[in-house]
Amino acid sequence: MLTTEQVTQLRRAFDDDREAETFLLRLERYGPELQASLQAVYGERAGPLLQRLLEIMLHAFHTRPADLKRLDEARLLSPDWLQSPRMLGYVAYADRFAGTLRGVQEHVDYLEGLGVTYLHLMPLLRPRDGENDGGYAVADYRSVRPDLGSMDDLSALARDLRGRGISLVLDLVLNHVAREHDWAARARAGEARYRDYFHIFPDRSGPDAYEATLPEVFPDFAPGNFTFDEAAGGWVWTTFNTYQWDLNWGNPEVLAEFVDIILTLANRGVEVFRLDAIAFIWKRLGTSSQNEPEVHHLTRALRAAARIVAPAVAFKAEAIVAPGDLIHYLGTGTHHGRVSDMAYHNSLMVQLWSSLASRDTRLMAEALRAFAPKPTNTTWGMYVRCHDDIGWAIGDEDAARVGLSGPGHRHFLSDFYSGTFPGSFARGLVFQHNPATGDRRISGSAASLAGLEAALEDGDEVQIDLAVGRLLLLHAVVLGFGGVPLLYMGDELALLNDPNYADTPEHAADNRWVHRPRMDWALAREVAEHPETPAGRVNAGLRHLIAVRRSLPHLHASIESVAAPCPDPRVLLLRRDHPQGTLLEVYNFSEERVALPAYVLRGHLGEHAADALSGSAFALSRPTVTLDPYRALWLTAAEVSA
Template sequence: MAQVDPLLPLDAGAVRHAFDDDREADTFALRLKRYGPELQESLRAVYGDQIGALLPELLEVMLHAFHTRPADLKRLDEARLLRPDWLQQPDMVGYVAYADRFAGTLRGVQDHVPYLEGLGIKYLHLMPLLRPRDGENDGGYAVADYRAVRPDLGSMDDLSALAADLRGRGISLVLDLVLNHVAQEHDWAQQARAGDPVYRDYFHLFPDRSGPDQYERTLPEIFPDFAPGNFTWNDEVEGWVWTTFNTYQWDLNWGNPAVLREFVELILYLANRGVEVFRLDAIAFLWKRPGTDCQNQPEVHHLTRALRACARIVAPAVAFKAEAIVAPAELIHYLGTRDHHGRVSDMAYHNSLMVQLWSSLASRNVRLFEEALRAFPPKPTNTTWGMYVRCHDDIGWAVSDEDAARVGLSGPGHRHFLSDFYSGEFPGSFARGLVFQHNPQTGDRRISGSCASLAGLEAALDAGDPRQTDLAVRRILLLHAVTLGFGGVPLLYMGDELALLNDPDYGDTPEHALDNRWVHRPRMDWARAQEAAADPSTPHGRVNSGLRHLIAARRGLAHLHASVESRPVDSPDPCVLLLRRDHPQGVLLGVYNFSEHTINFPAWALRDQLGPQALDHLAGSAFTFGHAPVVLDPYRALWLTAAP
């Protein structure tokens, strides 16, 4: 790290006047001494000499938040400092849900916490619940007030009560923090429209098209169907407003240090309400630079590191998760490289894993999967991946042309195949999905659909076909076995544990009708949950019991600690994926059959990795690898370690 002249007080004596308790003063000062230089270095890289005025303001914000942090959260801070790998433990399994669709209100969510606890959940991500604009609001990502909860869900006090209940059961509350933009109804935007120069500088405003036209030459369109272009004319502002995602979402000007100060205050306010993990939404878009796509700029990583340093000083129990759906070469920077190594976000989405799961399922071939994983540079050992089979969003076919070429495929051709397959247009497809945001200029067609419907369960049940129903269940469990066995935090999207199908009535809600991603955001079916628990022989019951078994097996495997990476091993069969994890306690080998065929897999390929004998931690079976092949049933998954 480069040496910088300290502008922050880095010893206890300099801040003692702000404390009545010497121990509290020492605690704050020690953290300030540890993280202050990182904070200062990153801020100087972004704001230059402006940090002379910014740093004292940040210190005042941090001192206030530290003094008002509840005692039980301060105790959690100390516990996390003693166990900094808490987010990397094998028992860390996440659940992602919209609060209203899961249980109506925050109090309703609290009533169902025992269900989550019984499932083995340690991390609950409630989708955007801070007060959005009325009407269309991009699924809650157009925030009008960061200090209030949606009125239909409850209050901030309800959120704090839920967080406390979760915390008492060892479950961390995760919330979205939308960093790139606010709703045009947010107070900052209202003040800007009223002409306040302070708040006008919170946004990117242009008096004519010269600036926007310059940027548009290199900017992509995120939602070409319903939000073409990246700028919107506003009569009150008398100018063009930068609106990357929707006309009602105004991009913030992170070149203004006041915006960073505002978000430091918001993060610490929410942390003191009990939020333990912040999903940093649209983090890649924060910094704008002409001549680029305005994504993944170096300043983004400095800004994230600065926010993290402030959180570490006041609330070290808090972790950051980067929502950066970008190429592997760019993604690694969100976990930290070079001077930022391990000092940016604590977690990032491994979006390539999801794409390759569905790609291999459609093609019955894992060669592209292997190449895509090899393209990932090693992550910092103190960070973790977030893996998922499905999420709230669409599936964009992020298959690089280079990876495809290395396995003899055409990148555009394979992406076209995947869109056809999962929209049900490809002959013989088992999937039922919907095309989302078709871009005729690029040929890009993303896909919406629930895990179960994309994996073939909806079509099989409609056809009354027992064999296809069985194969669909096997596919669903295979996908989850890969994510649960990959290492990191596996994230279950609400209802996937019950194999919920597409919601055919999603369009009945007017603000959802134009966004078919709501087809895979159904309401929680609590009757189905009871049925699945009572009868594990039904398709939904099989998925539920199978997933619970996978979670229980994962919990007991130290090999799945997230400090260790999964890496692909050359497989003699193109249908079978081999993932190896080299843990101090030994090798864990994941074996995954991505086809509906029974495969006689060469025993030597497993013996070379594990030795002559192994134990499968999923079935409890013992293997001796001799001359006979290992029989892999359709969509079979094995988690193998060498036998003692």
């Protein structure tokens, strides 16, 4: 990659021979990946760009704190740290969790007690004032929202978390910046260098040509993908909102800016970057401008640069795309295992809610079988709910293979989870109804969608029991799938929809805030004293699932969960073949008691099995195994002494 003379020059940048050797060894390992991706995207501009990136990386390496350099070495010795069954994620807005970053620091004991090893604090870098897409309209990547604290507070929190074995995760918005960001302000002021950071068109001819194949992300309140900006004197590409300006990643200066941003934040203690809206960053006429090949080269380049300076850092792709597109964010072909370290398994989340409503797991099993195997050095982020709405990403082909209409099933799910389908237990809200396509996404907390809100309103103890069972079943699948389970703040307390979300003016137009309530610390204290309450039962059940998960090597994320055939559509079987033996997960997605033929389980485990969740033994030589409503089993083969 470098000539002998260039290596000699690099060595002169170090006072310590050992430090120089560390940097050069990493450059030798990851430099070719960086160089190849730069060449693929930027062609003849790749050489000067690489020299600029080397300067940025050298500066970041020299200024990286000693304790983070130690973490780098530890992670190089345990490259599978994100894949361990001990990993447990927690996702929260800092202000809604504890007010400020110092407030979060005061509640680290709570997170540690829950078993959290990965804390994702939702957007906290300084956004534009007023409406800001929940913080995703970033005005400054190098400062924190003033109401949350300072960058020094962020570093202090990261250091405290790191001492407890908890990795700090932050959002890095790659596709766009706020209109008020310095780059955009300078572009509006006419600086040619910064105008080239964006896609600005003098008239509608360019935008109209692109619009012919571009979808709309927020058709209700942000129709179209371009906004006329008077100060800029042209039409600006704005995929998400008028105040979010899409960046021009065809300009190598943009890549250099983000390498510097990533390494600066990494030196503040950020260990995982959630690459927001990663699918959208490369634009190509005549396409949807999503999932283009350059996206994966650019991500690989960013990852390689981070590996050279801060190998403790990992990337998580926020790519809510079809399964056939999703696998590329973990790497295929020459990118295999070299793009992001982790990606959201959005399909699993959608299929969980689909199976819960239909009491039929055949579509889920079919959809999971359609996934290509991921690279063994990568992992999934799985979740029951997140901060976002639920878009019914049900593939028409998957649906057809089990005798369903894709559009019809999506319509059913929207009706069911908005509570309009007869007999629905759910209390959700329709988000972003698109009359042209019929799509209706859904907002709502896990507990409200699973029926707890309606059951509590009715005072129906039977339905309360079933709602608790549904919530624990969903979390059992997520915790048993293999990857990093992500708990959304308050789900461990079965928090319901926030009926007052619209009282905050900037939230009123976005009903996703209904499932972003403030943390109920009084309830968090009460659940331990009152385990018989619905919240107490969910909390205790979840803590038990987490503890069992930590004890099972079978849940290492290098192993795939494979959907196994099951004669009863109400029951999902997931098989995991680990070197220490097979783990068979059994899930009843109905409120009915199911008599499952024992031969189905015997074919995987033999005559005797043990359930890690209950400690029960099962003799699989008998005709049937009875599964109570919403029962979950994590079964391994058991030896029986003579």
